[in-house]
Amino acid sequence: MIDFFSKNPNTRRKKLLRTTPPGPLRDFLAEPFPEKDTSLADAPILALDFETTGLDPKQDHILSIGFVKIDRMGIQLGSARHAIVQSAPDLKPDNVVLHQITDNEKNAGISLEAAMEMLLENLRGRILLAHFAHVETQFFYEACRNLYGKVPLLPVIDTLEIAIRQQMHTPGHTSAESVRLFNLRRQFELPEYAAHNALLDALSAAELFLALSYRLPKDPNTSLRKLYREAARAINPGVKPQSDYLWRFT
Amino acid sequence: MEIELKEIRDFVALIPPFDQLPTGVVSDIVSKISVQYLRDGGSLPIDGQETEQLYIVRKGILALRSSDNQLMGKLGEGDICTFFCTNNAQIEYSAEAEEDSLLYGIPCLELTDVVKDYPGIVISFIQNSAAERLKTAVDSMQENAHAASSLMYTSVVDIMASPVMTITEDTSISGAARVMTDKAVSCLVIENADGVAGMLTIKDIAKRCVAAQIPTDNPVSDIMTRDLITISSETFAYDALMIMTRESIRHLPVLENGEIKGIVTSGDLIRQEGRNSAYLTAAIKKAKSIDTLVSSSEAVPQLQLQLVNMGATADHVGKGVTAITSAISRRLIDMAMDKLGPAPVPFAWVAAGSQARREQTSHTDQDNGLILHNDVQESDMPYFAELAKFVCDGLAECGYIYCPGNVMAINPQWCQPQRVWARYFDDWMSSPKPESLMFSSIFFDLRSIYGDAALLDDIRRDMLETSQKSTLFLAHLTNNALKLKPPLGIIRDFVLIHDGKHDDTLDLKHNGLAPIVDLARIYALAEGVTPVNTIERLKQVSGSGSLSTDGGANLLDAFEFIGSLRIRHQAQQIRNGAKTDNYMSPKSLSRLEREHLKDAFKVIQSMQSSLERKFRA
Known part of the structure; x- marks a missing residue:
């Protein structure tokens, strides 16, 4: 088994770049990822959220995407983008209620291709940040596979995993409920936003990330390498990373 | 700005001076925001972020201090910090988070550019707020200077008469009077072989010797006040005033290392701060009619105002105001007993609620009750009913309105022998009902104002034993x-x-x-x-x-x-x-x-x- 944690992401990135045809994905891979000795505070980050019709990337579709950049621990609201994605068949009634996106609005949205192009352009040289990043990464890979016939490498920070690791130090406090984005934000007394809007959820995760990172043992000056070593130690060695393509900081 | 960020725009749009800008301009401002997080104890600007920024507090608290570490103010949700956005180099400021804070930072240069069409609104706001800060700082300094002059901060040592004149306890009364005249003092400390034996004032000579027709050749020990209430030299004048008020006395010997160093009189305190509650309680104690009590009680708001002006704490005000209520209650009970004769059995007049807690402010309701000795007979009840009526009516005349919940000694339910009171408490605690819970906030705070305090103490002891369980x-x-x-x-x-x-x-x-x-x-x-x-x-x-x-x-x-x-x-x-x-x-x-x-x-x-x-x- 390949030890993904020990590999330099840029070595693997360059290898992938050689076999990727020109296009948005290649442009994305052409930009180096932050090196491992970069401090968390200096690492360029993109907080992302997808609203989807379900949890299975093979069957379900992306309804909308929202993202915002974090530079030097500042969330840049000017970089915030939100787009309705015109990719799914007719919406199921449940989703209309949950995400408040109607068929009319969805049809007024942009194509998945355009949405992914916008995302890849903004993700260049950045680490992806999401809460329970599994959903975002799996849908991201599936979209790349369908659009470009290739799955890229993706450095990821998951606020859910950081929260779980922090709560592990206070036994009995971790539960599925306690690490939900909404509950964590309440715990840190962050402002309440309307839920289930991709951009506001991305912003919510970004703010939570700031709050969590100031609680790391060495605060945001922790290097990515250190974060990753701790992640390797914290995650049981028997547990495999969720994806070969995922390079995780937690 | 993405329309999804409307919530943030709405938040910013309510804050002066941005509330005067068109929505479109506020949207442009939102696009310039960098959301930052400042941990409790962290200071601005945050590492790596632009130094010259205007900050809006979205969550948390920022404490602002001048270069000499004077607190200039605190900022909370929706407040703006312009410290880092002025060219005012004369004064250095620091801003520190007092709890984890979420801030919206806007680089000053970019802000100036966005609002360039509205210079009168934003730029002048930033400049004016510096002046405003200075004024606040000056005001708070003046306030401190004022407080420093009050009795709260005056040691009794600064106002006591010292040294004190002492005589031995076998000195004749006429001899004591001669010392007072020669030395022009109104008060002497009396000593014996064991040390301090008592105190003698000119008033004591007038009342206990001349008026009582005791020969002036007798020793001063016959008429001196024994069991002195004393204070230490570390006492503040204000606390001395409170003790005089509570005990209805006018002289307090000041002790240092067990020796009397001086004497503080109510006159000293009055001279220090004008009218006060000691003066009022003395007037109440001497009152011959309810009218006099009414006029004393009318002075209570003035007393409260004076205490506040003197820089008294809420605790001191509560105790001062309560002292007046209790003095009026006691005087009314005395008056009632003058009229009705002595009580057939011992009793305790108890105050309930805020009066019991000594937390009254001027003119609250009256809450009271009567605990009677268990020997009380049915035939004694009319006496206590009349006593209660006299006192409660008198209190009402003095502005302490009748309790709307009828918790007063005139209510037969609250004028009962000790054993009935004990049963009340047992019932309330063993089977709590809405009604008993309502009473609990009144009757679990009781204080004996007059009479046999032991009647209440017994009940309280049993009650606290039960309540714990x-x-x-x-x-x-x-x-x-x-x-x-x-x-x-x-x-x-x-x-x-x-x-x-x-x-x-x-x-x-x-x-x-x-x-x-x-x-x-x-x-x-x-x-x-x-x-x-x-x-x-x-x-x-x-x-x-x-x-x-x-x-x-x-x-x-x-x-x-x-x-x-x-x-x-x-x-x-x-x-x-x-x-x-x-x-x-x-x-x-x-x-x-x-x-x-x-x-x-x-x-x-x-x-x-x-x-x-x-x-x-």
Whole structure:
């Protein structure tokens, strides 16, 4: 088994770049990822959220995407983008209620291709940040596979995993409920936003990330390498990373 | 700006000076925002971020200090920090988070560019706010200077008469009078072989010798005051005043290392600060008619105002005002007994509620009762009914309105032998009913004002023994106490009253002080401690199973702070000749005070929920 944690992401990135045809994905891979000795505070980050019709990337579709950049621990609201994605068949009634996106609005949205192009352009040289990043990464890979016939490498920070690791130090406090984005934000007394809007959820995760990172043992000056070593130690060695393509900081 | 960020734009658009800008410009400002997080104790600017920024506080608190570390103010949600956006190099400021804070930073250069079409609005705001800050700092310095002159900060050593003249206890009364005349003093300390034996004043000679026709050749030991109440040289003048008020005395010897160093007289204090409560209680004690008592009670608001002007704390004001109420009650009981003759059996006149806790402000309701000795006969009851009627009517004339809940000694239910009172408490605690819970907030705070205090002490001892074990009763009390919540919303904003009568105000009594009083009572009953005063209760129970040391310190701070706002609010009403109440508009507070008040409410919230968890578990 390949030890993904020990590999330099840029070595693997360059290898992938050689076999990727020109296009948005290649442009994305052409930009180096932050090196491992970069401090968390200096690492360029993109907080992302997808609203989807379900949890299975093979069957379900992306309804909308929202993202915002974090530079030097500042969330840049000017970089915030939100787009309705015109990719799914007719919406199921449940989703209309949950995400408040109607068929009319969805049809007024942009194509998945355009949405992914916008995302890849903004993700260049950045680490992806999401809460329970599994959903975002799996849908991201599936979209790349369908659009470009290739799955890229993706450095990821998951606020859910950081929260779980922090709560592990206070036994009995971790539960599925306690690490939900909404509950964590309440715990840190962050402002309440309307839920289930991709951009506001991305912003919510970004703010939570700031709050969590100031609680790391060495605060945001922790290097990515250190974060990753701790992640390797914290995650049981028997547990495999969720994806070969995922390079995780937690 | 993405329209999804409308929530943030709406937040910014409400804040001056941005509230005067068109929506489109506010949207442009939002696009320039960098959302930043400042950990408790961290200071601005954040590493790696632009140094010259304007900050909007979205969550949390920033404390602003000048270069000499003077606190200039605190910023809370929706406040703007312009410190880092001016070219004002003369004064250096620092901004530190007092709790984890979420900030919206806007680089000054970019802001200037965005608002260039509206220079009169944003730029002048930034420049003016610097001037405003300076003024606030000066005001707070003047306030401190004023407070420093009051009795609160004056040591008794600074105003006492010293050295004292001493004579031996076998000196004749006429000899003592000659010393007083020669040395021009009104008070002598009497010594014997063991040290200090007593004190003698000119008044004592007039009353106990001349008027009582005792020969002036007799020794001073015949007429001197023994059992002296003394104070230490570390006492503040204010506390000396409080002791004189409570004990109805006018001279207090000051002790240092066991020796009398000097004597403080009420005259010294009066000269120091003008009219005061010692003077008032003396007048009450001598009053011959209810009319005199009425005019004394009319001076209470003035006394309260004076105490506030002197810089007294809410605790001091409460004790001062309560001292007057109790003095009037005692004088009325004396008057009643002059009229009705001596009581057929011993009794205790007890005050309930705020009077018992010594936490009154001017002119509250009267809450009282009579505990009679168990030997009382049916035929004695008319005597006590008449006594109660005389006293309660007298109190009502003095402005202490009849208790709306009829908790008064004129109600036969509350004029009962000791054994009946004991049964009341047992019933309330063993089978808590809504009615008994209502009474509990009144009757679990009792203090004997007149008569045989032991009658109450017995009941209290048994009651506290039972209360510690009555978990169900304490749970009911807790439930009841949680009905009064501090007026704080989810996003750390005040929840203001909108009842058409007191619009846009906060009820400092019912939503601020009363919840703390209730908490303190529950802790006291759970721990079986005897004091009824809220501060004493909190001090005694803190560090026990019911209340942590930190929790106790926080509640004490909150109680004192809300209390101080209340007495200040009432002082302003007294100055304006208005009737006093507890409804205060947050607008009358400085930004710093608003934040303090929110902190105080937050303390109450968290202590309420921890008590709730304890008794619901």
